[in-house]
Amino acid sequence: MTETQVITQARPFSRKAPRQPVQRSARRALRRLPIWLLVAFVLVVVLYPQFWMIMGSFKTQTEFFANPTWALPEQFNLDNYVYAFTRGDVALNYRNSLLVTLPSVALIVFLGVAAGYALEIMIWKGRRTTLLLVMAGIMVPGQMILVPLFTVYFRIGITDTLWPMILTYTAMGIPLTTFLMAAYFRSLPREIFEAATMDGCSPLRSFFVIAMPLMKNAMLTIALVQFFSVFNDLLIALTFTTRPELATIQVGLLSLSDEFGSTAYGPLFAAISINIIVLLIVFIFLNKKIMAGLAAGSVKG
DSSP states (O other), X not given: OOHHHHHHHHHHHHHHTXXXXXXXXXXXXXXXXXXXXXXXXXXXXXXXXXXXXXXXXXXXXXXXXXXXXXXXXXXOXXXXXXXXXXXXXXXXXXXXXXXXXXXXXHHHHHHHHHHHHHHHTSOOTTHHHHHHHHHHGGGSOGGGTHHHHHHHHXXXXXXXXXXXXXHHHHHHHHHHHHHHHHHHHHTSOHHHHHHHHHTTOOHHHHIIIIIHHHTHHHHHHHHHHHHHHHHTOOHHHHHHOOSGGGXXXXXXXXXXXXXXXXXOHHHHHHHHHHHHHHHHHHHHHTHHHHHHHHHHTSSOO
């Protein structure tokens, strides 16, 4: 057999060899096609409102009333964003939201971690009953206590400050945080704290040196959940906001109007876009930490 005949006979095998992986990939792609279509549909449903809102932030007031809802803006400029920050007091509202949210979240996380440590790691009489009482606080609707709290805050003279919102957010966030932190502490090996006690470590030092470093992912997760909850709240902020200078971003969006007193849709959409984009950036950068914290308490250590 000559060399030409050997090459000729080998050609059919060299052509058929790559067909099997290609056919296998095509069948796999066809099986996954319904899933891809479903994911694409969900993405369109979720992302289209955000796209429509961002496009609306570039429209003028006339375009909202004269053009169809799905129409794109005639020109892209930042006039609405400038109006929202200057005449809409969005910058002041953001400052108030941060001044309320950051102290509230810090108190919620610290007190919740301390309570979870005391209820789950420390051994003392009545801790199970105390945990049930804390859990009962989760079932109390916040709307029921707003009027009594407003009366108390008015009598002690702090209604013209941000303290009513900070105290209310802290009190309403501690029960759920304590319950979750107790579950996280339950997943940690108790031998770690027993060994620290044998070495002469006090409960207070064990909390700061051992417990808090081990719970940093869980603390970050709870902090972000509470941050989004407090930052996006409207009911409590609207109840305890007695002056426009103390309004948070959610309350400020309600009063965003033009010089004629009507709702300024362009600046309103711009302010909402800024609000969502800032929160989205925070979530994207800390997404892995959130997932790690959510999985921390799911497995018994």
